[in-house]
Amino acid sequence: MLQSFGYAAFDPQSPLRPFAFQRREPGPSDVLIDIAYCGVCHSDLHQVRNEWQGTTFPIVPGHEIVGHVVDVGTEAGDFKPGDRVGVGCMVDSCGTCPDCLDHQEQFCNATVFTYNSPDPHTGAMTYGGYSNRIVVDRRFVLRVSDTLALAGVAPLLCAGITTYSPLRHWRVGAGHKVGIVGLGGLGHMGVKFAHAFGAETVLFTTTPEKAADAQRLGAHQAVVSKDPEAMRRHLGSFDFILDTVAAAHDLDAYLSLLKRDGTLCLVGVPERPHPSPNVGNLIFKRRSLVGSLIGGIRETQEMLDFCAEHRIVADIELIAMPDIDTAYRRMLNNDVKYRFVIDMATLPVQ
Template sequence: MMKAHGYAAYNPHTPLAPFSFDRRQPGSDDVLIKILYCGVCHSDIHQARDEWQGSTFPIVPGHEIIGKVLEVGSSVSRFKVGASVGVGCMVDSCGTCHDCQDHQEQFCNHTVFTYNSPDKITGTMTYGGYSDVIVVNQRFVLQIAEHLDLAAVAPLLCAGITTYSPLRHWQVGKGQKVGVVGLGGLGHMAVKFAHAFGAKVVLFTTSPSKIADAKRLGADEVVISKNSEELQKHQQSFDFILDTVAAQHNLDQYLALLKRDGTLCLVGVPDQPHPSPSVGNLIFKRRALAGSLIGGIRETQEMLDFCAEHNIVSDIELIDMADINHAFERMLKSDVKYRFVIDIQTLNQHSISGGQPASIPSAAELKAANAVG
């Protein structure tokens, strides 16, 4: 085992703090990665605060990982030491089920997620990218173009693929009118992709202050979703709407905007269920209410290659590791344009100094302390 350092949530109620733990030694099919940057996803907050009621503590969040290869196993041929690579939301799956064989590993019943997920190899929980190193099977490591801003690439590993995949699945393209609900970490990527695919893009937001930014990112029009008159103008006119909002809200106002056979797709996961939509809104125009979960590894690489070709990256704010708790607070206020990314190279300096505890608790020490408490 090798020692790793990061920041962890020790329980749902206290700020993230420095944490040391063990990573497995790389096997023949593994890639050892020095983490350079890690994006901050809203699901990191959900899990750190146990809002989905499935968290196992301590949690080292982070599934938007960009780094450099430090070492490769004897069976690894696709990656070389020094290469820029990425790791997204998954680090393993069964590899044999229908979903895996169809390159849709995210739907495998035995997917191992990058953090807070039972690790089939070690028998412990996985720890994510708010840390300095990670060991990942080569099947779940992604190639990253060297000419892009690596920090701004990090959110593509979740926010990017989460929006790219449904737009591709529902074949969004030229001649279509597409709506995007919300202009946050997911929404700003959805606008960029839908625009790049040639669709007419309409952004729905509750914030008039986001109008200029939405148009800069590629929206052809912006609708203030609280304004019923603006919504009325777009009744029954959309081919597809991608709803990126991770908070409970009314879905009927967006279903009513769809044409016959249109689809409203949800990718935001709220901590409380949405109110049930009207059945009439679905059946009288044969509309569909659907969902989408990230994307498979093959499609994620396709997305990264598309971004490299078209120079698409996320709009980010780069932060020090020690600022993660403040970043969480700002995210809850929607005060970020449009994704925080942690500079992991700041981890060691802030873990040792800057008022942080001199002694970093290990996973074993924490487990023992929890058993006593």
């Protein structure tokens, strides 16, 4: 076993603190990665505070991981030491079910998530990227271009693919009017991708001060969703709206903005259910209310390659590992533009 170090939560109330634990020795198909940076996702906070009622403590969060290959198994020769790589929300799946065969591993019933998931290799739980290193099966290791700033790539492994995948799946592109709800970690990536795909891009926000930043990121305009008149001007005009907000809110406000056959897609998981929408808002314009979960490994690599081609990375604020609880508090107050990323060089030596 490999002695490893990280930061863990030991209960839902206490601050995260240093934690020593064991990683498995790399097997034939494994890649050993030294972690350079790890993004901070809102789902980290949900799980640390057990808001989804499924956390096993201690928990080492983190599923937006980038770093460098240190060692590879005998069957992982397509990677070599020094390669820039990433690891997202998953580290394994069955590989044989219809979802896996369709390169949609996130829907596999045996998906092993990067943290807080039963680990078939150790019999314990998986530990995530708030740590110095990780061992991952080569099938779940992603290549990162040398042309992109590594720290800015980290959030692409969750926030990036979570917004890229539905925009691609519903074929967003030139000639479409697309709305992005929320300008946080996910929303700012949604704006960047919708713009890069050639769509007319509109940002919905409750914060008027974010309008200028939305346009800097690629939005053609920003609408303050608390302004009824501003919302009325867009009734029935959108082809697709991507809702990234991870808090319960009124979905009818956005369903009514869709054209006939328009789609509202949810990617944020709230701490409690959204109020039920008015069924008439769906029936009378044949609108769709859908959801999307991250993306498969093939599509995640496609997204990383697209980002390299178009020079897209996340807007980040780099933090030290001991500042993670302060970052959580700021994240709850929407005080980040737009993703915290932990510099693992600041991980205290054990």
